[in-house]
Amino acid sequence: MEKIEIVMNSIKFPLFHRTTQNSVISTTLNDLSNWSRLSSLWPLLYGTSCCFIEFASLIGSRFDFDRYGLVPRSSPRQADLILTAGTVTMKIAPSLVRLYEHMPEPKYVIAMGACTITGGMFGTDSYSTVRGVDKLIPVDVYLPGCPPKPEAIIDAITKLRKKISREIYPDRIMSQRENRCFTTNHKFQVGHSIHTGNYDQGFLYQPPSTSEIPPETFFKYKSSVSSHELVN
Amino acid sequence: MASSLSSMASIMGMKPMNKQEILISKRRINNGFSVFAQQVQEETTSLQPEEEKEAKAVKGVTQPRPVEPQVNVESKNMGRAYGGQWLSSTTRHVRIFAAYIDPETCAFDQTQMDKLTLILDPTDEFVWTPETCNMVYSYFQELVDHYEGAPLTEYTLRLIGSDIEHYIRKLLYEGQIQYNMNARVLNFSMGKPRVGFSYNEYQIEDVNQ
Numbered sequence: 060m061e062k063i064e065i066v067m068n069s070i071k072f073p074l075f076h077r078t079t080q081n082s083v084i085s086t087t088l089n090d091l092s093n094w095s096r097l098s099s100l101w102p103l104l105y106g107t108s109c110c111f112i113e114f115a116s117l118i119g120s121r122f123d124f125d126r127y128g129l130v131p132r133s134s135p136r137q138a139d140l141i142l143t144a145g146t147v148t149m150k151i152a153p154s155l156v157r158l159y160e161h162m163p164e165p166k167y168v169i170a171m172g173a174c175t176i177t178g179g180m181f182g183t184d185s186y187s188t189v190r191g192v193d194k195l196i197p198v199d200v201y202l203p204g205c206p207p208k209p210e211a212i213i214d215a216i217t218k219l220r221k222k223i224s225r226e227i228y229p230d231r232i233m234s235q236r237e238n239r240c241f242t243t244n245h246k247f248q249v250g251h252s253i254h255t256g257n258y259d260q261g262f263l264y265q266p267p268s269t270s271e272i273p274p275e276t277f278f279k280y281k282s283s284v285s286s287h288e289l290v291n
Numbered sequence: 292m293a294s295s296l297s298s299m300a301s302i303m304g305m306k307p308m309n310k311q312e313i314l315i316s317k318r319r320i321n322n323g324f325s326v327f328a329q330q331v332q333e334e335t336t337s338l339q340p341e342e343e344k345e346a347k348a349v350k351g352v353t354q355p356r357p358v359e360p361q362v363n364v365e366s367k368n369m370g371r372a373y374g375g376q377w378l379s380s381t382t383r384h385v386r387i388f389a390a391y392i393d394p395e396t397c398a399f400d401q402t403q404m405d406k407l408t409l410i411l412d413p414t415d416e417f418v419w420t421p422e423t424c425n426m427v428y429s430y431f432q433e434l435v436d437h438y439e440g441a442p443l444t445e446y447t448l449r450l451i452g453s454d455i456e457h458y459i460r461k462l463l464y465e466g467q468i469q470y471n472m473n474a475r476v477l478n479f480s481m482g483k484p485r486v487g488f489s490y491n492e493y494q495i496e497d498v499n500q
Contacts, residue, residue: 068484071418071469149449156381168476194383197414197476239411239419240394241428243356245435247443249404 097223099128103138107145110172122209135161146174170198173205380452386410
C-alpha cells in the first residue's frame with residue numbers, strides 16, 4: 060500500500076543566471092570586500108532586558124570586543140549589526156523593525172538569547188511577547204542562552220564573520236528587491252487624538268469613552284472572519 | 292510609455308492582468324539574465340498551457356479592486372490635530388501603513404488618511420508571483436472592507452496584519468508559495484519544510500501479516 064507523501068512548506072530556487080567569472084581578480088576583490096566588512100562590524104547599542112548586561116560586559120576590558128573591530132554605535136544609520144539583546148514585546152516590535160529599516164545595507168542580525176529565538180521563558184503563557192524576533196526581521200545567526208555568556212556572544216560573532224566571508228558580491232547586488240506595494244481605501248473612523256500637545260486642558264478635558272463603538276459590534280467583526288479558513 | 296506603465300501597474304497588482312502582460316512580465320524577468328533566444332521560445336510555448344491551467348485554478352479568488360496611480364505625490368506627515376501619529380503594523384512579511392505610498396518613488400503621504408497601504412514581504416523570504424500577490428491583496432481588501440466602522444488605531448491594523456500573516460502561512464502549507472532559497476538568510480520563519488501526511492490515509496500495518 061503506497062503512502063502518499065505530501066511535502067509541506069516547500070522551497071524553491073528562483074531562476075538566477077549567474078554571470079560570475081571566477082577569475083583571480085574578481086575573487087580577490089570579493090574576498091577583500093568581505094574581509095573589510097567582517098573585520099569592522101559595528102553593532103548598534105541596543106538592549107531591552109537582561110541580555111544587554113552580557114552584551115555590555117563585552118564592551119569592558121575583560122571580554123573586549125573592540126579587538127574584533129566592533130565599536131558600539133548609538134545611531135542605526137552608522138551601525139551594520141544589530142544584536143537583539145533582550146525580550147521583544149509587541150510594544151517594542153514596531154520600533155525594532157523601524158531601527159532595522161534605518162540601518163543601511165549590508166546589515167546583519169544576531170538573535171541573542173532564548174527570548175529572541177523562540178520567546179524563551181515567555182513562550183508558553185505570555186500575552187505580549189513576540190515569539191522569536193525572526194517574525195519581525197531576518198536573522199543571520201541564532202545565539203542560544205539565557206543569557207548567553209560573553210564568550211558565547213563572541214562565538215556568535217565569529218560565526219557571523221565566517222558567514223560574511225562566504226558571501227558572493229554579485230549575488231548581493233543582483234537580488235533587486237521589487238516593491239510589492241498595494242493601496243486600498245478604508246472606511247475606518249478617523250478620530251482626533253487627545254495628545255495635541257496642549258497642557259492647559261484643565262476644565263475642557265473630557266476623558267474619552269473607553270470605546271467609540273459598542274463592544275458587541277466590534278467583536279462581531281472578529282468572529283465573522285471565518286476561522287475555518289485560517290490555519291489552526 | 293503608456294503600455295509599460297500599464298503593464299507595470301498590472302504587475303503591481305493594481306489591475307487584472309491579461310495573458311499578454313503575463314507573458315511580457317515573465318519575458319522581462321528572463322531577459323535581465325541574458326537567456327538565449329531558443330530558450331525564450333521554448334519557455335513561451337510551454338508557458339501558455341500552464342497559464343490556462345493556472346487561470347482556471349485561481350478562478351475562485353476575486354481580483355483586487357484597481358486603484359488609480361497618483362502623480363506628484365510628496366511625503367507629508369499626518370496633521371497635528373490627529374496627533375501626528377504614525378499608524379502601522381509591521382511584521383516580517385506584512386507592513387501596513389495608514390498612508391498612501393507611491394509604488395515607484397516610495398513617497399509617503401500620510402495626509403491621505405482614507406488609504407491603507409500594504410507592503411508585502413520586503414525581505415523576500417518567499418517567491419512571489421503576480422497571482423499569489425493578487426491573492427494576498429484581495430484578502431487584504433476583504434479584511435479592510437470587513438472592519439468597516441472600526442476606529443483607525445494601531446490595534447485594528449495589527450489585527451488585519453495578523454490575519455494576513457495567518458493567510459500567508461496557509462498559502463505556504465498548501466504549497467502555493469515557496470521559500471526563496473536565494474535569500475540572504477534562510478530562516479524558515481513559518482516552519483521548516485517537512486513531509487506531511489493526513490491521518491485518514493495512514494494505515495498501521497499489522498506485524499503478523
